[in-house]
Every structure is written in C-alpha cells, then in structure tokens.
Amino acid sequence: SQQGEEDPQALSIQEGENATMNCSYKTSINNLQWYRQNSGRGLVHLILIRSNEREKHSGRLRVTLDTSKKSSSLLITASRAADTASYFCATDPSPSSWDMRFGAGTRLTVKP
Amino acid sequence: EAGVAQSPRYKIIEKRQSVAFWCNPISGHATLYWYQQILGQGPKLLIQFQNNGVVDDSQLPKDRFSAERLKGVDSTLKIQPAKLEDSAVYLCASSWEGLGDNEQFFGPGTRLTVL
Numbered sequence: 001s002q003q004g005e006e007d008p009q010a011l012s013i014q015e016g017e018n019a020t021m022n023c024s025y026k027t028s029i030n031n032l033q034w035y036r037q038n039s040g041r042g043l044v045h046l047i048l049i050r051s052n053e054r055e056k057h058s059g060r061l062r063v064t065l066d067t068s069k070k071s072s073s074l075l076i077t078a079s080r081a082a083d084t085a086s087y088f089c090a091t092d093p094s095p096s097s098w099d100m101r102f103g104a105g106t107r108l109t110v111k112p
Numbered sequence: 113e114a115g116v117a118q119s120p121r122y123k124i125i126e127k128r129q130s131v132a133f134w135c136n137p138i139s140g141h142a143t144l145y146w147y148q149q150i151l152g153q154g155p156k157l158l159i160q161f162q163n164n165g166v167v168d169d170s171q172l173p174k175d176r177f178s179a180e181r182l183k184g185v186d187s188t189l190k191i192q193p194a195k196l197e198d199s200a201v202y203l204c205a206s207s208w209e210g211l212g213d214n215e216q217f218f219g220p221g222t223r224l225t226v227l
Contacts, residue, residue: 042205043155043205088154104152
C-alpha cells in the first residue's frame, strides 16, 4: 500500500514562480525522501530529511517536515522549464529496514 | 560511475505469454529493488534483495512473478503468465545498503505492454 500522498495532483506555473508540493503520510517515519521523475525516465533522488529534522535546503529546493502533522512540503524556487516533471515523496518507516513507500506524485508543469 | 542498467527498454507481449527483465545495479551496491509503476501512480515495491538474499517480497504476486539475484549482482524479474493488468513500467533500483539513510539510484525502467 502507498504511504505518502502528494498534493496537489497537478500544478502548472510560469517560469520564475515558486512551486510548492505537499506530502502527507500515515505512520511514523525514520526519514522522508523526495524524488523527481522526468517523462519516460527513472526516478532521481532530490533530498532526504530525517525525522528529527524540520527543514533542509539543497540549491533551489527547500523541504520541511512536520512530524506532528505527518506532512512534508517541497518548495522549488525560481522554477525553470526543466523542472517540469513528476515529484514523489517516499517514506521509510523504520531505521531497521528499508520499506520505502511512494505516493502517487505531483505532476508539475513549468511554462516558459 | 555507471548507473543502473536495465533491459529491454520496451516490451510488448500477448497475455498469457512470459517475459523477463534484466537489471545490473551500480557496482558495489548491496541492495537491489524491483518496483512496478502503473501509469499515473507511484512506484510500488515488488521485491528487495540484500546481496543475493530476499529481504522483502510481500507485495510480489508470487503466483506469476519471480525474481532472482544470483551471485548478488545482476537480477532478473520474470512474469509467467502475463495478464493485462501487468502493463506498467518496471523499475530497478540499487543502494549501498538497505538500512539507514540510503539513497536509491533508479534505472530507466522497462515499459511492458500486455495486449
């Protein structure tokens, strides 16, 4: 069964704008990861945030984690057309196993 | 560093036929995963190997799907016989280990169409 649920399912913005995607999950986690998938390709790891972290940055990406609300958000600043892709959150429920569960993803379209 | 390799990239078969997918993980990665991604959905883990042993195959439909990882390197995933609902992209991924904060590296996937 899928653990993470992304919101919105689809998002369309203009180049230069910021894009925010949300992920909610049901059970406690060890860490949460965000992946990007370009059309017809495999997934690429973007960023990992541990359960004891609240915010993490990587370039134009900012991820927050609220374990009390069981939710995470991914912010892409100053978006580019090349950011057009599907974005998935994946949760790892336990430090003693790798049982990652992906959500259905958010489809982001950045218009030039 | 070479990435995760998969073949074939595309496969079209008739229902009830058999099909096999191959995956070569990144050199040195102990853990290998097979995922099924149906159109419009996120990847679903089918099976996870640690070296040549199975760690998790709870979501693998064992009546028709099988996988092996001989010698702890390459892996094959087989479907026999295929059903229409098996149409999906089959993704292989690998990581250094299966525990802790390990990033998974994904291959390009094999797109299977069952007619």
